[in-house]
Structure formats: C-alpha cells, structure tokens
Amino acid sequence: MTIFLSEVVAVAPMCLAVSLVVTLILRYAALPKAAEQLRKPSDSEEAGPPLNSLIPSIPPSLGNDIIRMHAQDHYVQIVTTKGSSLLTEQFGDCVEKLRKLDGMQCHRSHWICLGHARDVTRKGSSYTCTLSNGDQIPVSRRRYSELKARHGFGPK
Template sequence: MFPAAGLALTGLLALSEPTRTVGLTLPARIILVALNVWLPLAICLAASRWVMTSTAARLLPYWLWLSLIGVAAAWISTPAFVALEGWLQPLDLDGGPPGSDPSLRSFLQDWPSEAWEAGRVVVPVWLMLNLAVRWSRPAVIGVEAAAGGRPGFLARLPGRLGDDIISVRAEQHYVQVETTLGGELLFCGFGSAVHELTTQGAHGMAIHRSHWVAWPHVAEIYTVGSEVRCRLKSGQTVPISRRRVREAREAFDAFRSLPARTA
C-alpha cells in the first residue's frame, strides 16, 4: 500500500504544480516532488521497521512512535529538499531571485523553519497512511485483544489458534503468528512480542530481527554456503542473523538436552 500511495502522491502533486515548483518544467517538477514524497516515506518505513522490531517499541505508545518518526523524517529530509531546489531553480515567490542559493550559515539558521514546513505535511500524511493500512486489514487483532486469562503474548491470540506457537514474524507494524492450528496477523510490534514471549518463559528465541521461533518446532540448524538457517518441523526455513548464530545453536542444544516432558 505504501508504494502505491507514494506513486499517487507524486503524480497528484506534480500535476497540481505546488508553490515550490512554480517555473519548473514537468520533468523537473516530477523529480522535485518525487524526492519530497519518497525520501521521507523511505525514512519513515525504515525507522518504523527498526523501532517496531526492537524492544524500544514498548517504551512509547504506537501512534506517538509514528508521530516522532514522521518528525525525524521531515528533519532529516530537509537538506535534500533545499539542495534539489537550489539545483532545479524554481521561482521564489517570496521575492528572491530564481534559484537563490543561500549560504550554509543561512541554511542552518533556516533549517528548523524549513523542517517545520515539511513536517506539517509529512507527519499527517504518514499517520493517515498508517490509519489506512490498519483499516484495510479488518482481520487484524489489536493490542487490546485478550483471551480468558491466558498469560502474556498468548492473551493476544484468538482462542481458536490454541497456545502452541510455532513462529512469529515481523510484518512492518504487525506480527504474523503461526501456531499448530493456524495463523493470524496481530497489530503488535515484533519487539513487544519477543519481550512478552520471553517474560512468559516460552521455549524459543528471536534468531533474526524479524523472526522468532519456538524450539519444540525446530528440526535443525544448518549451514548453506555462508548462511546459517533454521528448519522448522513444518518444512519452513528461517534465516539466522550472523551475530545470533552461536547463541541460537547453544540455546537449541540446551533445549534438546532438557527432559522430554518439558518440550
């Protein structure tokens, strides 16, 4: 959905000729508009994925995180916006000469105000896109979902899925949970999911920043070329981050050494 929204915004803005693109040809206008749309969008997507797959996700409310990410994207993108405007030289409707190129000192002084102007667009659009994504997925279970006294992460799962979790996979602001009875997409950060699973004592580990697996459902850890992977008993394979290979092997070996009744 995000790529489609980016393309739609780029086309709409390029054809409507915003104030800061006055005097530019259509190709130049498309270039400037595309940077203004895709750079903050790329930063927002990358930052939100990093946040939602880390333990930082549980430190602040979800929508506050998204707002802060939008502000940061606007602030970081501003120098690129200004630099491209200086190169393309649109008309300055504030009275300056076309393509006026302010000094570095002047730009640094104006950066907060330029970032504020960008943020007034970036943050609302980013939040609306995320609202649209959430509304377009009516089957997603929200963070408030709970099931009859089940502990920790299990409280998020609908009862029909049982409590035998096979794996959890990060999906942007959601997690895809697979159990022996089926799968479900949950509105939850991956970092929060891993924290809750660890707290409730689940036998498993986040072997990758986007994948958590339950040891009872792991068949083997093996090497293919330079990659180390985890094969589940269902046949699915999951990558293991290089920095987590040793820890994953040790944890899996320790689990297999446990008495069979604890598996």
C-alpha cells in the same frame, strides 16, 4: 379428590419419562465439552502459560503451541500448530511477552520456539533453521551461536 389423584397417577409416569429423556439429552450433549476439558495437554502446552494470556490479541482458536512469529511491516504474524494470525502488535513487544516460553529471536524479524526447531543448515555465510512445520527461517550469524548452544545442533 379421587378424580384429582387418578389424573396425577395417569399423568405422572409420562412426565417422569419426558424429564428423564430431556436430562439424558442435556447430559450427553455436555460430554464432549467435559472430555475436552479433561484432555491432557501436550508437552508444548505444558511448557508455559496460555499463549493468549501472554499476548491477549492472539485468537484463542490458535491454541498454545506456537511455532514461530515474524514481523511484517507494522504487523506480527503468529504461526501455531493450529493456524496463523496477523496481529497489530510491535514485534519487539511480542518478543518481550514471550520471554517465559522456550524460544528465541533468531533474526531481527523472526522468533522461533526451540521445541519446533528441527535442523540448521548453512549456505555460504548464511544459516537457515527448519521448523517442524517445514518453514525455513533465517538465522543471523550473530544469533547462530546462541541457537547452537540452546538447541545443540550445528550447520550441515
């Protein structure tokens, strides 16, 4: 029995030290993930539900801050602050799904988030909306008055 106790006393400190090191490594490895979960969402993210909950085919890596989307043949291109993606969705269905967000269809093939609209310019009889990322989107004459009323700016 004394031999057993002497071996336990000799091995126990080493086992405790190893388990403490492993615990600390695992805890600090989990900190970046926990910090990201605690990160306060931006104003655009607080405006509505997660984007991929509205349109499940949107990759989660694009985030929730949508800038615009537009129809390309039988596809829809979604542009967010984190990138863009081409979806096999119908444009009209996507517009309907995004009703909860603060945006509008400004042209037959373009939808914009009003929080990213920076300016509207007029060239001849056509209007163009400049977005926060520098994209210039056509605005139909029919939908210009709604854009002006909802965002509060006019053509230059």
